[in-house]
Amino acid sequence: MQFSLNDFLIAVSFALDFVEMDRLGMQSNHGKRTAYLTLCIARRLDLSEEEVYDAAALSILHDNGLSESSLYEQLPQEWNHAVTRFEGSRGHCVIGEKNVKDYPFLTEPEGVILYHHERYDGNGFFGLKGDEIPLISLIIAAADSFENYFKYAGGDYSHEKVLEWVNSCEAGMVSPQLAAILHQMAEDQSVWENLSNDRIEPALDALVPSFEMEVPLDKIRQVTGVFSRIVDSKSSFTRRHSKGLAEKAARMAEYYKKGQEETARLVIAADLHDLGKLAVPNSILDVPRALTPEEFETVKRHVYYTRVALENIRGFEDITEWAANHHEKLNGKGYPFGKTGDELDFNSRLMGCLDVYQALTEDRPYRKGMAHSQAIKVLSDMAKNGFVDNSITKDIDQAFGFVI
Ligand SMILES: [Fe+2]
Ligand SMILES: [Fe+2]
Ligand SMILES: [Fe+2]
Ligand SMILES: [Fe+2]
Structure with a gap:
């Protein structure tokens, strides 16, 4: 299938940005801004298009490990300042690196996400210094620090403030070569004007090399599998939910003797069906009691976010429907649209x-x-009342009756 991995990443990056907003109180578009600045720096270096392409993917994904809820449970309560909590945890680097190990990068980058908080002077989480640190990690560290710096400077991208930030990076975070590039960038006003929320997306698109290529569905599955892990790791309540759904979708595709292509598409839809949950705060996802009506309204939005993330990806039209309709019911009592059986x-x-x-x-x-047997009883009752498909319920009973 003709596919651009980075188009896909940009489409779903808002869901990752939500995690940072939830965890760190960051403003929206943090991932996009970090990616844009990473590419501004990378474009001024002598890198191949493939390296720049991977730098875009890595910078969008740099904090993917933040969705791991258990990280936060381990931190002391008094560290309630969002950035302190963030900086205080090397765990998100380790988890983030692990999450992307199957991602089909073009250049086999290693350790870039693991070391994205290292500093050139050796004062990072892992104490690497100088050339021991992957170049792209150092670039992402600088770009990422911009967001932290300006959040507290009130988002005022004046020349004076930009220079202040460049000087702060120069003081140990980056190499002399990168510091020189940051100084050059400080003089280029267009770089900073593109950072506003309404310009960041086209500006980022313009800098990402376009590699639209024939990507086999199993490679796309590697990418969506990464997102399935990110979604599952967000809440300890649903630790295996997307993974389990993808396995069951594959089993049912086999039961119905669907071809390879449709099976892969179904599994991809299962991987991504709850992607929008990244946009739902953990304070709501993790309550071990019945939700209040207001909380339930917020949770219900996740399928709408799933649709918004997927619907602009070319070639994903059917996948978007299968993923985003999973809470619709045949009798029209589902959400978000209240679609009916014939839809x-x-x-x-x-x-x-x-x-x-x-x-x-x-x-x-x-x-x-x-x-x-209990689960089938619940599903059969739902089928009787017109909520779900009766014959599919019987097929699920057949397919899983002897294996589970
Ligand atoms: Fe980070
Ligand atoms: Fe970040
Ligand atoms: Fe859902
Ligand atoms: Fe689900």
């Missing part, structure tokens, strides 16, 4: 049924997962 194709119905089955059978910290 839901077979794979959307299948995803809806499987999502319920997966949720019922998985263990949560506050309850054991249901046995297969």
